[in-house]
Amino acid sequence: MNYLADIRSRFARALAPLIDDPAPLVAMVHPAQDAKFGDYQANCAMPLAKALKKPPRDVAAEIISRLDIADLCDPPEIAGPGFINLRLKDSVLAADTARLVGDERLGIEPVAAPKKYIVDFSAPNIAKPMHVGHLRSTVIGDSLCRILRFVGHEVLSDNHIGDWGTQFGMVIYGYRNFLDQENFDQNPVEELARLYRLVHQIAGYQGAVVELPQLRARLSEKETAAKSMSEAAEQASGPEKKDLNRKAGKLRDEVAGVREEIAGAEDKIAKVESNPAFKALCDAHPRIADRAREETAKLHAGDEANRALWEQFMPICQAALDEMYRRMGIAFDLTLGESFYNPMLAGVVDDLVRRGIAVESDGAMCVFQEGKKAPFLIRKSDGAFTYATTDLATIKYRVETLKADAALYVVGAPQAEHFELLFATAKKWGYHLDCRHISFGSVLDENRQMFRTRSGGTVGLESLLDEAVTRARQIVDANHEEGELDDSARQVIAEIVGLGAIKYADLKHNRESDYVFSWDKMLAMTGDTGTYMQYACARVGGIFRKGETTRAAVRKSATGSADDIRFTHPAERALAMQIHRFGEVLAEVLVDFRPSPLTAWLYETANAFSTFYTHCKVKDEPDDAVRKSRYLLCDLTASALEKGLELLGIQVREQM
RNA sequence: GCGCCCGUAGCUCAGCUGGAUAGAGCAACGGAUUUCUAAUCCGUCGGUCGGAGGUUCGAAUCCUCCCGGGCGUACCA
Structure with missing residues (x-):
């Protein structure tokens, strides 16, 4: 269920008689930017007024008169120059909220037309320890895999490791x-x-x-x-x-x-x-x-001798990478590195030459694109192949053998031009894969310079994770009396909090922006951090523990009817509304494959819960129906936060 | 030289396809705990949205120019 999509389709029907192409106007229906304007707002009356040469408020009134929405919303209001403000009926929201109880998918329908995605991410150079520069690709790629799978696509995660280079x-x-x-x-x-x-x-x-x-x-x-x-x-x-x-x-x-x-x-x-x-x-x-x-x-x-050494070293290096991924909770379906494509490279070049797509220039074999000065170099003058050749072989393999529909390349922004040339060349070559460069900004040091491997200032990934866990452990210890939690429980919490902080700090930035690395910001555990959401989940856990009931028991007592959910305080309604926005947010994430709207939604949800937590007592609420409703809201909040965090690759615990 | 990206509060960043008084977090300051975890909540302070033009009923957002910064630009991947 997605209110925004529902409301938009109702607007589409209302607008159809008024204009030839209502789509752009329908797109102007948004979640309200401020709760005081209601839940949703339509800004389409102003541009339509211009087209119809009528006063915008009159046009807004006309749209409303044609809008069939009384079952869903309170009577729409016209505000300012012609904004149409919509507020969901409490009864509808309560009924729909009650229906979410126990729904693992939180009301999200799987996509109608699933596609097969290859998500190509992380791609470290084997034999070199991973550093903070590898974090973004790894964390963003993993999150996109999780999200695509959740909405119903088929996904193959692929680690295109550098195992064949200098x-x-x-x-x-x-x-x-x-x-x-x-x-x-x-x-x-x-x-x-x-x-x-x-x-x-x-x-x-x-x-x-x-x-x-x-x-x-x-x-x-x-x-x-x-x-x-x-x-x-x-x-x-x-x-x-x-x-x-x-x-x-x-x-x-x-x-x-x-x-x-x-x-x-x-x-x-x-x-x-x-x-x-x-x-x-x-x-x-x-x-x-x-x-x-x-x-x-x-x-x-x-x-032969070098090949033997390579075969001896490969599993050793791979095992080290596996350990890092295991700790980070990241799994690959495929690890097809450069060496895998090596036998195909000569064939790639031959084929491109035979078709007249590649030509010789200064002794090298190149593909030139119109409007681009730089060539796509597929064989060097010394006869060696390049990563361009490997990437072409990879596309061919993904189309012919893996039968993929689309491929996401989670790789830094500096490689934008390479991918432009790669995708253009693949298209000329006749391999039609929906390729997208999921570009992200660079990791900068405190002077806003790019981290360079040679300048030596890089932070190893493992030491970053260790530091995060150490800091988290200090907070855990400071917050619990002796004997309250045993050592192993504390360590598990420290691990998920530390890793969650790092992943969240990375994912909450718009992926396109550059990234100023700071230990303190990366490892922060107050404010808009992964810890905040984990803490909210732990508070839900506390409510059930102290209330001497369980989430399962509360769900079992639910009838699924609107009567289960009562709005007696604004914080309750706001929380329910927030949980229902999950579907809208996932849709937004997938428009441009940006996880950051999901982090924003998680923060807002946890924030709505914290407000609810301070204003609405659960365990000690005297009214049976209200208490039950609040327990259900707590359960739903935890489900929503857990699911959202899971899609970012972040775990939670009931106690922390 | 050419191409791409960025410039929003002291710091780090959001701002969706142009919409209502530009939003968060951190930092600073002031409040809140006999009651479900204060890793929290509430409030205050803080902005010529790099600059100048233009398009528009309306611009941080779109166009042009300028200033400042970054990245890429044929044999590294």
Whole structure:
């Protein structure tokens, strides 16, 4: 049941005789922006008045006269310039609320035409530990899977892991040259990660040594250019002066940028050279990046030794990822990484060339799109395939083998252009999959700069989760007397509260916006946080515990008729209304695959409950019918919050 | 140079396809607990919606220009 959809269809019927295409006007029926305007508002009388050349309030009156809605709402009111305000009849709301009792789906009908969705998310590079940058894709992707499934679609979650790239060459090189066998035997994942970091660091140092003179040369070049531009600006006047000043300013910015790069390179070099042993290690392994690339190339070419190492390392790395996903409550139906598509890549390129879609340019095989300067590069001049090739093979596989209707790519915004080219190329190629890039903003540091793996400032995902759980545990301990909850119960609560805080903090942002990472904001447990909803559920739990009844018993006593639900205080009605908005919110989420409206609804629902909680006693309410009604509202609130949180991948406990 | 995105309260952000006095949370300040968990509730303070034009009965929202910031821009994925 969805009141908004119902009211809109009634408006469609009322508007049909008045205008050729009522759809845009029908879309102007919304939930009321303020409770004092009622439950729903229609803003369509004003534009219609213009088309009909009549006063808007008269048009509003005419719409109302044609509107068949008396069974659902109180008589509509015209307000201001011609807003039509609607308020649901209390009897209707009470009856519909009573009907929700015990309904697992909270009145949400499954979609009429289910589709098969592939949701492609998380996609970490194997052999590299996950960090906060992986959080958004993982959490948003998981939530979208849950929501799509709940509304009745068929969903395959797919982790397109990076298991075939340069980082594996680094690990192989490290394994051959720097292995600590004892450490590897005890903790292979940690040792492989150490080897990766070590090779990466040596490569970074060597790169910096090579780059530094070039950077210094560029600096003096830019400085000279900036100086002469400033001087030229001094000489000039009028609009020319302004323009030259702007250019000089840009050049000064570039100078500052190069200075930063130099500082970064010097830092890398200083770190190594202050440690003679490490310096010797670097010198003993010259051009390590090239040598790691050679290992990668050998792996791709089918070298048996490297292939054997890859097969040895893969399950180890996968197990580490699995543990992280298990802890986060995230499950994949498929984990088809880059290596899975490797055997198909040559065929992809051949096919595109044969059809004349791909052409050679500067030795590389490219697909060019009209209006786009950048090519889609499917084979490099050295013969190696790129992730573009892999992504094309993936689409083919998803269409032909998985029989998917649609694919959601939950990947950061910087890759927007890649996906535009990918989807356009796939279309030319003849694979019609409804592909959508579910883009999200970058994780920024406190200076609003992008987190960069090389700048070293990243926060590991595991330490983030641990910190959240530790903070949650402190709050649990502070809120309970000794003996009130045992240690294991406290730890379970800390885990779900900590993880819930992190997931909620991420999901409540509009996914398109960038994300300023802050430990305190990410781990906050007061205000608009996951904890707030979990706490509301725990308070419901407390009501039933202290009331010495159970949710099941209360449901059993319900008759399902309007008489079950009584509105004796505004907070009761507001709470019931809020629960009924669930369907509207899910529809809104799925328009653009944005989970944030769902977090907003959860907060509003928990907030409505908190208000109810302070004003309406349940256990001690003397009137039997009212008390029963309140118990039912509590049960429904908990069901609504639990379901909404579940769709975000957040758990609850009856006590916390 | 070209392309894409962003600029809303001290901070972090909502604001749906143009609608009523621009909303939350945090922070600050003031209240609320003999009664179901105060991880709460109620209130106060706080905004030239980056700037200027334009379209409109009506603009944070749409268009143009400007300022400021970010990202991408052929052999990394």
